[in-house]
Amino acid sequence: MRIAVDLLGGDHAPAVVVDGALLACRIDPDLHLLLVGPAGVVEEALHAFSPVDRARVRTRVVAAAVGMGDAPARARHDTTVRAVAVAVGDGEADGFVSAGASGAVVTAAALALGRWTRRPALAATVPSLTGPVVLLDVGASTEPEPSVLIAHAALGAAYASVVHRVERPRVGLLSNGSEAGRGDQVRLAAAAGLARTPLPAGARHIGNVEGHDVPLGGPADVVVTDGFTGNVLLKGIEGAYALAGGRMPTDTAPRAAALLGVGGVAVVCHGAANGADVASGIGLAAHLCRINAIARLATAARKLVEVS
Amino acid sequence: MRIAVDLLGGDHAPAVVVDGALLACRIDPDLHLLLVGPAGVVEEALHAFSPVDRARVRTRVVAAAVGMGDAPARARHDTTVRAVAVAVGDGEADGFVSAGASGAVVTAAALALGRWTRRPALAATVPSLTGPVVLLDVGASTEPEPSVLIAHAALGAAYASVVHRVERPRVGLLSNGSEAGRGDQVRLAAAAGLARTPLPAGARHIGNVEGHDVPLGGPADVVVTDGFTGNVLLKGIEGAYALAGGRMPTDTAPRAAALLGVGGVAVVCHGAANGADVASGIGLAAHLCRINAIARLATAARKLVEVS
Numbered sequence: 258m259r260i261a262v263d264l265l266g267g268d269h270a271p272a273v274v275v276d277g278a279l280l281a282c283r284i285d286p287d288l289h290l291l292l293v294g295p296a297g298v299v300e301e302a303l304h305a306f307s308p309v310d311r312a313r314v315r316t317r318v319v320a321a322a323v324g325m326g327d328a329p330a331r332a333r334h335d336t337t338v339r340a341v342a343v344a345v346g347d348g349e350a351d352g353f354v355s356a357g358a359s360g361a362v363v364t365a366a367a368l369a370l371g372r373w374t375r376r377p378a379l380a381a382t383v384p385s386l387t388g389p390v391v392l393l394d395v396g397a398s399t400e401p402e403p404s405v406l407i408a409h410a411a412l413g414a415a416y417a418s419v420v421h422r423v424e425r426p427r428v429g430l431l432s433n434g435s436e437a438g439r440g441d442q443v444r445l446a447a448a449a450g451l452a453r454t455p456l457p458a459g460a461r462h463i464g465n466v467e468g469h470d471v472p473l474g475g476p477a478d479v480v481v482t483d484g485f486t487g488n489v490l491l492k493g494i495e496g497a498y499a500l501a502g503g504r505m506p507t508d509t510a511p512r513a514a515a516l517l518g519v520g521g522v523a524v525v526c527h528g529a530a531n532g533a534d535v536a537s538g539i540g541l542a543a544h545l546c547r548i549n550a551i552a553r554l555a556t557a558a559r560k561l562v563e564v565s
Numbered sequence: 566m567r568i569a570v571d572l573l574g575g576d577h578a579p580a581v582v583v584d585g586a587l588l589a590c591r592i593d594p595d596l597h598l599l600l601v602g603p604a605g606v607v608e609e610a611l612h613a614f615s616p617v618d619r620a621r622v623r624t625r626v627v628a629a630a631v632g633m634g635d636a637p638a639r640a641r642h643d644t645t646v647r648a649v650a651v652a653v654g655d656g657e658a659d660g661f662v663s664a665g666a667s668g669a670v671v672t673a674a675a676l677a678l679g680r681w682t683r684r685p686a687l688a689a690t691v692p693s694l695t696g697p698v699v700l701l702d703v704g705a706s707t708e709p710e711p712s713v714l715i716a717h718a719a720l721g722a723a724y725a726s727v728v729h730r731v732e733r734p735r736v737g738l739l740s741n742g743s744e745a746g747r748g749d750q751v752r753l754a755a756a757a758g759l760a761r762t763p764l765p766a767g768a769r770h771i772g773n774v775e776g777h778d779v780p781l782g783g784p785a786d787v788v789v790t791d792g793f794t795g796n797v798l799l800k801g802i803e804g805a806y807a808l809a810g811g812r813m814p815t816d817t818a819p820r821a822a823a824l825l826g827v828g829g830v831a832v833v834c835h836g837a838a839n840g841a842d843v844a845s846g847i848g849l850a851a852h853l854c855r856i857n858a859i860a861r862l863a864t865a866a867r868k869l870v871e872v873s
Contacts, residue, residue: 326744358742386808396741399749433704433796434666436634441707441793468797469804485749486794488741489776490801496777497802500694501809 258287258543259350261341264294264302265322267356267535268528274356275302277526277535281543282310284536288543289313291350293340295320317344322357325528329360338362342369345521352522352542354513356530359396366516366523373555374518374562376402378409379484379525380416381491382510385474389510391417391426392471394484395491397516401483403446406430407454408562412517413479414460415557419550420515421478425459429466429477431486439465443483457557472497495527513538515545517554518562522546566595566851567658569649572602572610573630575664575843576836582664583610585834585843589851590618592844596851597621599658601648603628625652630665633836637668646670650677653829660830660850662821664838667704674824674831681863682826682870684710686717687792687833688724689799690818693782697818699725699734700779702792703799705824709791711754714738715762716870718770720825721787723865726766727858728823729786733767737774737785739794747773751791765865780805803835821846823853825862826870830854 262278264271271294282288292302292314299316306314319340323331332338338361341353346369355362363377380393393413398405410428417426430448432440440448444465451462466477472494482490512534516523522545526538545551570586572579579602590596600610600622607624614622627648631639640646646669649661654677663670671685688701701721706713718736725734738756740748748756752773759770774785780802790798820842824831830853834846853859 325742326746328746399741401749431797433707433793434633438634438636441709444793468800468802469807471801472804472808482797485741485752486797489739489790489794489798492776493779493798493801494776494805496780497805498809499777500780501806 258546259289259291260539260542261291261293261344261350261353262539263337263341263353263355263357264292264298265337265357267526267530270356271298271302273530273532274535275305276532277539278302279305280532280536281539282306282313285540285543291315291317291344293317293319293337323361325358327358327361329358329364332361332364333368338365339369342366342523346370351546352524354524354526354538354542356526356528356535359525362523362525363397363516366519370519370521370523372519373559374408374412376405376408377516377518378412379514380413380517381514383471383494384510385472387474389421390471390474390477391421391479392487392491393481393517394487395514396484396488399483399485401443401485403443403450406447406481406483407450410451410462410479410481411456411558411561413481415457415554416515416517417478418458418557419548419553420545423478425461426478427463427476428456428460428479428481429463429470431480431482432465432467435465435467437464455561457561511537511541513541515541520551522551566854567597567599568847568850569599569601569652569658569661570847571645571649571661571663571665572600572606573645573665575834575838578664579606579610581838581840582843583613584840585847586610587613588840588844589847590614590621592848593851599623599625599652601625601627601645631669633666635666635669637666637672640669640673641676646673647677650674650831654678659854660832662832662834662846662850664834664836664843667833670831670833671705671824674827678827678829678831680827681867682716682720684713684716685824685826686720687822688721688825689822691779691802692818693780695782697729698779698782698785699729699787700795700799701789701825702795703822704792704796707791707793709751709793711751711758714755714789714791715758718759718789719764719866719869721789722768723765723862724823724825725786726865727856727861728853731786733769734786735771735784736764736768736787736789737771737778739788739790740773740775743773743775745772763869765869819845819849821849823849828859830859
């Protein structure tokens with residue numbers, strides 16, 4: 258598996274990204290990397306690998322990054338995130354990983370790989386007491402729309418089936434109460450739409466779920482929400498774990514999110530990712546490539562969520 | 566202090582509400598209660614108190630409740646939540662507590678006590694590493710509106726100053742990134758409005774904060790968001806604490822939310838509250854009465870958030 262890595266993405270780049278790349282290579286002997294960044298950064302990164310591992314690493318020099326405060330459209334220009342996406346689009350890599358701004362990753366991925374749904378979704382996997390919970394969207398787009406929530410329900414169900422091998426995934430709509438009829442206007446419209454929309458992989462819409470159902474698990478394998486709320490919730494859960502004296506339990510779930518609805522493997526790490534998180538993201542990208550996730554997701558969900 | 570208690574509010578009512586009332590009386594020797602519920606429930610509750618404490622308890626028989634799945638407008642009718650609110654409006658109690666549906670509490674409180682802002686806000690206090698963080702709205706209203714976020718920023722600042730005695734509270738707008746320009750259209754409009762709106766209590770708008778800034782604290786004393794997102798975030802944080810092996814650290818913060826912008830003390834406990842949580846809510850209501858919080862909030866913020 259050949260994964261392109263954006264050395265300039267994230268708050269602590271390039272140091273933690275290089276750490277993550279080293280760690281990922283140690284964990285996975287079949288991994289090949291394409292490291293993308295400015296000349297000096299790329300050279301230093303290459304020297305961090307042992308002479309043996311260095312044979313598995315290619316590099317590409319791109320000087321500019323999309324900063325966390327930049328507009329996502331900057332990813333249209335010659336930047337590291339665009340270069341890793343283009344590497345996948347051109348077949349030089351099987352997937353890419355960036356810890357940069359998710360809006361920039363979405364823009365770069367949609368341009369280089371194409372998208373088959375109007376709004377691609379970032380899907381995080383949250384470890385819970387009862388197994389992995391797929392939470393989406395966690396930040397690919399921010400405006401809540403009923404039609405997008407319905408499309409993301411289909412994408413999330415397909416992802417839970419393909420990646421977590423959940424049979425007949427239970428799909429819940431995140432709301433401010435579990436009772437039917439709870440939620441804002443967007444949620445009420447989405448709930449009505451979900452009730453009459455077929456979902457892939459034999460998935461069932463089980464109604465509303467609440468914020469605690471994401472970390473605790475139980476009612477749903479897939480929790481659907483808009484990218485604004487999902488991003489706030491995921492970071493809130495991470496913060497609570499940190500305050501409670503530890504990180505999220507990570508043995509059951511990758512510490513990175515997969516971009517769904519684009520024509521290739523794209524993985525986004527947290528902007529505050531450390532080396533182990535980046536390695537987990539690279540591992541997720543390699544896993545998605547190995548199981549042919551994108552084609553299988555498209556087979557399962559594409560008809561339901563096609564660009565309209 | 567005389568607090569009216571809705572015996573029928575919450576998932577585990579009336580048992581946990583009675584437990585909470587007993588515990589609150591044990592903790593606070595100056596507390597007087599007005600317990601409101603159906604005849605049998607009220608009678609049983611009264612017998613749970615010792616003969617001495619029973620002198621501090623009055624009762625009122627109201628048979629019907631607003632269920633968690635009912636429309637909030639049901640609180641306009643003869644229900645326990647309406648009766649506790651009316652008791653405050655009529656001067657028979659100094660404040661009221663309910664663990665029922667927050668929409669019903671808002672309706673009952675607005676009718677019985679009046680409101681001086683268009684959308685009252687439920688303010689929770691989240692314990693953090695650096696002190697209490699006031700999070701609002703956590704569910705009084707669900708539709709995000711820039712003008713409501715701005716009014717709630719003023720209410721939250723006044724609350725942090727009056728109740729938590731925070732000097733010059735730092736007010737953050739919850740978003741999906743800390744950088745200026747991050748957020749959905751509602752957040753962008755609210756941020757622009759906050760930049761030109763004076764806040765009470767010498768408060769300062771410090772820009773965007775993220776989900777993890779609520780449990781971890783640090784940048785802001787007050788975090789403003791819409792009631793949908795705030796409800797989801799608060800429950801997500803609670804769930805993460807529960808999974809991490811404990812409840813939220815509670816020595817620094819009440820386990821109930823105060824309704825701000827109405828003409829009296831109204832406290833909402835979590836629907837899943839246990840007895841200690843209800844006691845904490847009763848204690849919060851008594852504290853708000855003792856410090857004359859409503860009048861002081863109105864003095865600080867009313868001019869900025871008046872019903873328009």
